[in-house]
Amino acid sequence: MSVDGAQWKAGFAALVGRPNAGKSTLTNALVGDKVAITSSKPQTTRHTIRGIVTRPGEREQLILVDTPGLHKPRTLLGERLNDLVRETLLEVDVIGFCLPADQKIGPGDGFIAADLIELQRAKKVPVVAIATKADAVDKERMAEHLIAIDRLGDWAAIVPCSAVRGDQVEDVLTVLAEHLPPSPAPLYPEDAVTDEPQERMIAELVREAALEGVRDELPHSIAVLVEEIVPREGRPDDSPMLDVRVHVFVERDSQKAIIIGRGGSRLREVGTTARRGIEKILGQRVFLDLHVKVAKDWQRDPKQMQRLGF
Template sequence: MSDESPDDGGQREFRSGFVCFVGRPNTGKSTLTNALVGEKIAITSNRPQTTRHTIRGIVNRPDAQLVLVDTPGLHRPRTLLGQRLNDLVRDTYSEVDVIGVCVPADEPIGPGDRWIVDQVTRMAPRTPLLGVVTKIDRVTPDKVAEQLMALSALIGAERDVVPVSAKSGKQLDVLSDVLVSMMEPGPAFYPDGELTDEPEQVLMAEFIREAALEGVRDELPHSLAVVIEEVIDREDRPEDAPPMVDVHAILYVERDSQKGIVIGRKGARLKEVGTAARTQIEKLLGTKVYLDLHVKVAKDWQRDPRQLRRMGF
């Protein structure tokens, strides 16, 4: 049924709403969020539970505004941090207008996918579901078709399933159109042009953590947290020099051995982390940045309520 009226010049009624993508680790949820928004607002990694905060990315269209809520992955928790992340996810499921169930085109649907769909339907039984087959650039069209059928069988044949590639951009416009069609008419929640409501300091900490996670062993990802201690405008610059911001951050790990991993031989690893993160932070702030990084051990912080509060969880 069309929402155009014969005398409105073909103008569609403005629609808006909130969307959450769910799926196993490394199904491309954060990458998909970034691609739809058009800017990097969520960090990506091939490590499970990379996302730790609920980050909102905003898709602005002439006819609609979609608010994409990037959440930590739902998992079976082993620590207090894991439990708190799961609680965050459950709260989000009940508040969004659409949940997109993501499975990659290049991996068979398995018990983990079925567990997530079961959890989602239990926690938010009234929230509409949409299937999303990601990473379609990695497989043949026949494999994509097989995965579409498998995902449709998992979530219910009455629900739409859309194939996309965040990397190539293929079908992103189709996914956006389908999501908009599932929204109710309503006003924009954020000013036009705004891409996220996340505070800059949180994004800076996330960019540092993403850089530190690149290429590390399995033991480190869950044990690493980043806290921005201070952000100061550099005032002693020559008049003809561009502005500069000093960013001081601490990377927390749980053991001395992990500290060595982050710092690397003669500090080489930490220097690489600083270079990669500084590039992202300069793009975020639109100015030159001096990034000062220190690594500290906070023993078993994932299980300590006091330390979790200090780190923002």
């Protein structure tokens, strides 16, 4: 029991779905802060990102695990991302299955649904179907979408929402929290919003900025590593600065040229965009030193993937 004798509910919820189903945007909306990067490019998420939602009044703490999109893999990286999702699903208390309302339910959704239905039966893990991107469709299309979701499987609940507008986000949270187990206390401090290491969050902010406006084939080739974060020497005590050195890896020289841009213009834009978020995380001014390197075909090379954190 907690200090004042009242019982908490606390546990883990995984958000799953095919690529670009709105999982990361919904994670950020539920947490009320940016903990996962978002992009219009599919397969943006590459790690399981934990966002923490604490509702002291209800004595509930939900740890959201935003997963990479399940997809038909074409590379070793794709295979490992799918494995990561399936491992995650075995360790959570409830699953949110995200199905975007602006896309018709297709074979990919059916494939994921079959896995989740089996998981519900075998492991007794409840699955809540979430109709994301409600802001992108009219009421008639949403009604059709909800009927199609209902036909897809026997879900613990079906909840439509718009993470962009904030519509029914609280309803999603309430329904997921219903399935949390009792806990003597919260699992994380009540003011925590994520348990992500600073280095990974910084790397993800750089990758998010680098993803904007690039060609369709390039996003999957981008990987980012933070080399070091060190205080700038000789700065006055009342105006400190951190030097953050980051390497951006791509697979070919032609991709390197795209990221850098003419005269370095695009890389400067990436640095300016990423630096704002990095300064918020680190709480002080930052000099962001970006270098672009080629790691040939790293998505298919186990040794290079390990070096890049996969």
